[in-house]
Each structure stands twice: as structure tokens, then as C-alpha cells.
Amino acid sequence: MTLKAGISGVGFYVPDKVLTNRDLEKMVETSDEWIRTRTGISERRIAEKGTGTSDLAAKAALSALQNAGLKAEDLDLIIAATTTPDMPLPSCACLVQAKIGAHKAAAFDLAAACAGFVYALVTAEQFIRTGTYKNILVIGADLISSYIDWTDRSTCILFGDGAGAVVLTPAKTGGILSSVIGSDGRHADLLKICGGGSKFPATAETVKNKDHYLRMTGSEVFKLAVRGMTDAVTESLQKANVSLDQVACFIPHQANQRIIDAVGERLGLAPEKVFVNLAKYGNTSAASCVIALCEALSMGKIKKKDKIVLATFGSGLVWGAMVIEW
Ligand code: UT7
Numbered sequence: 001m002t003l004k005a006g007i008s009g010v011g012f013y014v015p016d017k018v019l020t021n022r023d024l025e026k027m028v029e030t031s032d033e034w035i036r037t038r039t040g041i042s043e044r045r046i047a048e049k050g051t052g053t054s055d056l057a058a059k060a061a062l063s064a065l066q067n068a069g070l071k072a073e074d075l076d077l078i079i080a081a082t083t084t085p086d087m088p089l090p091s092c093a094c095l096v097q098a099k100i101g102a103h104k105a106a107a108f109d110l111a112a113a114c115a116g117f118v119y120a121l122v123t124a125e126q127f128i129r130t131g132t133y134k135n136i137l138v139i140g141a142d143l144i145s146s147y148i149d150w151t152d153r154s155t156c157i158l159f160g161d162g163a164g165a166v167v168l169t170p171a172k173t174g175g176i177l178s179s180v181i182g183s184d185g186r187h188a189d190l191l192k193i194c195g196g197g198s199k200f201p202a203t204a205e206t207v208k209n210k211d212h213y214l215r216m217t218g219s220e221v222f223k224l225a226v227r228g229m230t231d232a233v234t235e236s237l238q239k240a241n242v243s244l245d246q247v248a249c250f251i252p253h254q255a256n257q258r259i260i261d262a263v264g265e266r267l268g269l270a271p272e273k274v275f276v277n278l279a280k281y282g283n284t285s286a287a288s289c290v291i292a293l294c295e296a297l298s299m300g301k302i303k304k305k306d307k308i309v310l311a312t313f314g315s316g317l318v319w320g321a322m323v324i325e326w
Contacts, residue, residue, distance in 0.1 A: 005128035006171025007324065009068020012164035012294040013059035014045040014281060021157070028153040035157045036279075040257025044160025044282030046145045052086030054095035056163035057141035060287075061100050064137065068167035072100040075167075076133035078107040079124055081116025081286040083315070084142045085109055096139065105137070113191070114253055114314025115181070116140055116286035117164070118322050121310075122179045124168045139165045142285035147193050149213035158255070159214075160282035164290025174305065174325030178240035180232045181320040187224060191216045191315035225255065225313040226262045232321035233267060233311050240307075240323040244268060247323075248306035249296055253313050254278040254288040263311065275301055285314065302326050 020043045021032035035041055047056065057080055065072060080093035093107035112119035117140030127133040141163035148156050195211025196202050206212065229252060237244065250273050252260050257278060264274045275296040284291060289310050296302050304326055311321040 002129050003131055004171045004175040005125040005168050006175030007166045008169045009064045009070065009167040010165070010294045010297060011060050011063025011067055012162065012287070012291045013056050013063065014162040014291070015047040015051065015056065017046045017048060018043050019046045024157055027150055028156060030153045030157060038258070039158060040276070040278050041157065041282045042279040045162060047143050047161045051143065052095070053082050053084050053141050053143040053163070054086050054092045054099060056143060056161065057082070057092060057096045057139045057165065058099035060141065060163040060165040061096055061137055061139060064165035064167050065100070070135060070167060072102040073104055074135050075102040075105040075137050077124065077127060077136045078102060078105050078139070079110055079120045079136065080139040080141060081110045081112060081120035082141050083111050083113050083116065083285065084144055084146060092141065093139070102137070112314065112318045113316055114255065114283070114285045114288060115312035115316070115318040115320045116314070117289045118179070118310055118312045118320030119181055119318070121168065121176070121322060122181055122320065125176050125179070128168060128170055134169060136168045137165055138168055139163065140286035140290040142287055144214070144285050147212065147214045149210055152213070154218055155214055155216055158283050160284050162281055162284035162287040162291050164287045164294055166290060177242065177307070177323040177325055178236045179320065179322040180236045180239065182228070182232065183316045183318040185316065187317040190220050190317065222256065222259060224317055225259050226266065228313050228317065228319035229253070229263045229311040229321065230266045232319050233263070233309055236309065236321040236323050242307050242323055246307050247273060247309055248303070249301050249308045250274045250311070251289055251292045251296060251308060252311045254281065254292055255283045255313070
């Protein structure tokens, strides 16, 4: 028998340190007004030096476990969606495993940039559906501030650090109804960090050239994000046989208010159904959708039996959407 998977606990963590638009005005040629009107962001959280993604992720994980009423030893598997692990080896997931004491779990990282959380949920769902595992921790976490060129105004205003986690378990009713993931590597150059990998390992020259920082062709990514998320949501709703009217809450990747508005308009979604918390956190990459999910729940925007839609998009390019009955 094929089992269904549902979310039985959620949690998130963001660092305390707030970086406001006014702070950025002192660092690069920009203005609070430009950032708010072009992106919708007012402030973002930045981790202290010496913090790793696994530190943020472990805090989010413990909160999700508590919310699910489970102990760390109950976990069968940990999947950490991140493209900013503490270090190339070992994985962020193994570091989280040790930090929370989930000693019976298998653990691995999944790299799908800002779309990582939906990719990781889809992956975890397969283990539940086949009956292989019962309790899976799915994390979306990034400490992207480590890769930001704080002299590049086109990127440094956009991003923030954070982590979110959910516990995925077999569901008798509801749960994940459908999902769509996709990618197009032909657009790989539009959003990338070139240095520090196997092709361009760290050298004095790569550091001098600032190759270790994130670079983005923002306007192209913008257009493809709108198209990618709109199409993924449409396809996932069709697969689930769910109409737009039945959707109680739409939780898009929190990258830019104008992207979110354009996707909402193209879909024909009522604006009050679209959840946005971008102003407070900026784009937290793989954590964005899961932090938004946590806040939507705590604000009472999602109730039992509600149908919700997640949609993500990121470097790769990659995208994903998922319909869930709560
Ligand atoms: O997680 C998924 C990945 N990322 C995204 O989804 C981001 C997608 N892209 C975007 O959000 C937007 O493209 C940006 C917010 C990055 C940029 O907004 P835009 O409306 O596409 O602006 P633009 O890049 O076309 O630049 C317009 C102008 C330029 O000046 P000129 O050439 O017209 O004189 C930029 O130099 O705005 C200038 N500009 C700024 N001005 C003040 C760019 N960044 C800033 C800034 N402050 N921070």
C-alpha cells in the first residue's frame, strides 16, 4: 500500500542581529526607499561570525521536533536543504544530527539553492510513501551572508540568514497531495558562486578577484522566477485536482515582493491568500518557504483541512511547487 506523507511539526530560527535598509545606506550607494519599492524588504537577519548553517538548522530542528512531540532519537532520516553548508565535508545534515542527538538517523544534504526545501520535501516523501521511514526531519537552511559581497548593491540588499525545519510522517488523511520539481541548467550562469569549489578552489587569486561571492543577473532571474513558479503551481494544482478557489494559503519563495505579486496576478490568486514575510527577513534562500510556512501557521492563516501551496525558485535554475492538505 502506498502511504501518504504529512507535516506533523514545524519550527524555525533566525539570528538576533538585524541589518536594516538604513544600515545598508551607510555601506553602499542605495536608499531605504529604493530597496522597499523595488524588493519589499525592510530588514534581514545576519548571523554572527563563527556561526555555521548547522547552528541555525539545529535550533530550527529542535523546535520542529518539540512541535511534533517527537524526540531526536525517533528520527529515521535528516535531509538538510542547503547550498551554504558549514564546510564541504562533512554534510550540514550530519552536523545537525550530532547537535540534536538524532543518533539513529541517516543524514544527507540536498543542494537545490532557494528551491531546496520543496526538493527536500519531495525526496523525503518518497521514503514515507514506500514505507521505508516513518519520521523524517526536513530542513531548509542557509547562511548566505557569508557569500555576500557587501560592496555589491545589486545583491547585498536582498539576502538574510535563517533556518526552518519540518517533521514529515505518514498521514492518514490529507498531507502532500501533489508536487512538481524542475530545473534548467542552461541558465546556470545567472546566479552563481564560482570560487571555492572543485573547479576554482580557493587561491590568493580567487580571493583577490572576489570569486567567492554570489553574483546574479537579477532582471533575468526575475523573469524566469515569475514564469517558473507560475507554471509549477498551475501544474501541481492540476495534478492534485485542486482549484485555485480551494487554496487557503499560498506560500511563495520570499525573494522579491514584485515577483510574488506577478505570480499571484498571473495565477489569479486573491492577494489576501498570499503569505509574505519578506520585509522582516529578506531572501533566506532554502529557509524562505519553510520560515514563511511556520509564521503563516502561528498567525492562524492555515487551519486543519486547509489546502495550501508552496512555490520555490532558485539558482540552477531550479523550481518546485507542492500542494498540501493540512
Ligand atoms: O532566490 C532567487 C534568486 N533571486 C531573485 O529572485 C532576485 C530576482 N531579481 C530581483 O529581485 C531584481 O532584479 C533586483 C531587486 C535584484 C533588481 O531590481 P530591478 O528592478 O531588476 O533593477 P535593475 O537590476 O534593472 O536595476 C535598475 C537600476 C540600475 O540602475 P541604472 O542602470 O538604471 O542606472 C541599478 O544600477 O537600479 C540600480 N540598482 C540600485 N539602485 C539603488 C541596483 N541595485 C540598487 C540598489 N540601490 N540596491
